[in-house]
Ligand SMILES: CC(C)=CCC/C(C)=C/CC/C(C)=C/CC/C(C)=C/COP(=O)(O)OP(=O)(O)O
């Protein structure tokens with residue numbers, strides 16, 4: 393079974409941002425989150441990536457690199473694996489297969505046994521990731537469900553990622569993606585900032601991803617979102 397099948401909650405650390413004063417990656421690992429992803433779109437370098445991966449990798453929690461470009465991939469024994477995005481609604485094919493081909497050409501240390509993909513559907517047109525990939529975010533619930541179905545059944549993707557980075561998404565859209573998927577795991581990320589927003593999104597998605605909150609508000613706020621995610625998936629939760 394894949395690692396992520398058991399994850400309710402992920403903290404995504406952006407190596408281009410800092411933690412709240414006085415907090416450490418050990419504190420992040422102790423929030424109760426199930427895994428740490430390390431990635432961001434702007435200002436990413438190999439050096440920043442390495443520093444964060446090394447720091448997170450010391451703690452007893454799965455750590456996955458999520459590169460936004462081939463140059464930000466680092467190899468170490470400190471982390472568990474690589475989650476490589478493929479952007480279903482990218483306007484530039486570089487973000488579907490092009491960057492992947494270049495990475496594979498350049499990098500002779502790829503460890504395929506711990507390299508997996510995430511099929512992104514990018515939905516906040518204001519996010520850096522949307523402009524970076526020239527994503528067409530003008531999609532309704534049927535479009536998103538169809539992308540999710542294509543990801544799972546045509547492209548064999550095990551993770552579908554509904555990405556609203558920077559804003560809380562439309563629950564009808566997240567629900568439409570959740571309903572259409574058979575076995576693929578649905579990640580949801582964007583704008584989760586408290587217990588209630590976490591619980592709401594976790595009622596639809598299998599796994600919620602919390603990003604900016606850890607940098608802006610810190611670990612106490614993250615801990616509330618972990619509670620929301622766990623309560624939503626508890627057997628008594630109203631699903
Ligand atoms: C082939 C390799 C190794 C890399 C390319 C992988 C691809 C397709 C990347 C496309 C962009 C993407 C989906 C990156 C994942 C990380 C992510 C979505 C970060 C969040 O981005 P924002 O929140 O918009 O950006 P900032 O927080 O940096 O402003």
Ligand SMILES: O=P(O)(O)OC[C@@H](O)CO
Pocket residue numbers: 404555556557558559580581582583584601602603604605
């Ligand atoms: O930063 P936020 O808005 O929490 O989004 C999380 C994640 O989906 C970003 O890739």
Ligand SMILES: [Mg+2]
Pocket residue numbers: 406432557558603604
């Ligand atoms: Mg961001």
